[in-house]
Amino acid sequence: MKNIITYIETPNLILRPFQTEDAEVLKERLDDNLEIMMPWIPWAKNEPEPLENKRDRIRSWIGDFYSNKEYSYGAFEKSSGEFVGSTNLFGRRGKGTTEIGYWIDHLQSGKGYATEVTYALTKLSFEHMRIEKVLLYIDTRNMVSQRIPAKLNFTHEYTYRELVKGPSGERLKFQVWVMFVEEFEKVDKFEAVKFKTS
Structure with a gap:
């Protein structure tokens, strides 16, 4: 898995690797979203963390990005520069695959941003990463x-059960959604997606 794309422009968003100067806004927005994120995102249980830890985490993400381990992007509104959320491309599911993860700030939800981000990373995977x-x-x-x-x-x-249990003691269930490269369909409203390298 190799990705050299460091700037993605969609109709409404800019996606780029996090920088250490993003630590304050990232911490602020994560802290404000914790209650909403807790049921869905396992790493949310490690939050909140001190600001310096957040800077260290971003440094780790930058290292992972440029060593082709996994790719973390911050998502920002193109028009205002406001922080929207974060998205990741993981290579942990085997050769020739990527897995997309994301979270969107609750203040930005309902605008279709998660769909826009998912489309952009799907297109990136198929058209720029083979x-x-x-x-x-x-x-x-x-x-x-x-x-x-x-x-x-x-x-x-398919849907499968995990070892992890929910609040009522039931095993958590996860859906697995899949797309192969030959099934990728360009969506007109997102077709203006642009990719750049630094």
Whole structure:
């Protein structure tokens, strides 16, 4: 898995690797979103963390990006520069695949940004990284997130149970959504996506 794209422009957003100067806004927005994120995102349980830890974490993400381990992008509104959320491309599901993860600030939800981000990273994977299969893993309780791959014509291949238990003691279930490169369909309203290297 190799990715040299460090700047993605979509109709409404700019995606770029986090920089250490983003630590303050990232901490502020994460702290404000924790209650909403806690049921869906395992690493949210490690929050909140001190600002300096957040800077260290961003340095780690930058190192991972340029050593082709995984790719973390901050998402910002193109018109205002406001922080929107964060998205990742993981290579942990095997050769020739990427997995997309994301979270969107609750103040920015309902604007279609998660769909826009997912489309951009899917297009990046297929057209710039020679990836053949893109996946999303979504908690079955998260009905809002399930709509995103469905809108982009991903296929819900299967649902599985995890070791982790939910608040009522039940095993958590995750849907696996899949798209192969030959199934990728360009979406007109997102077609203006641009990719650049630094």
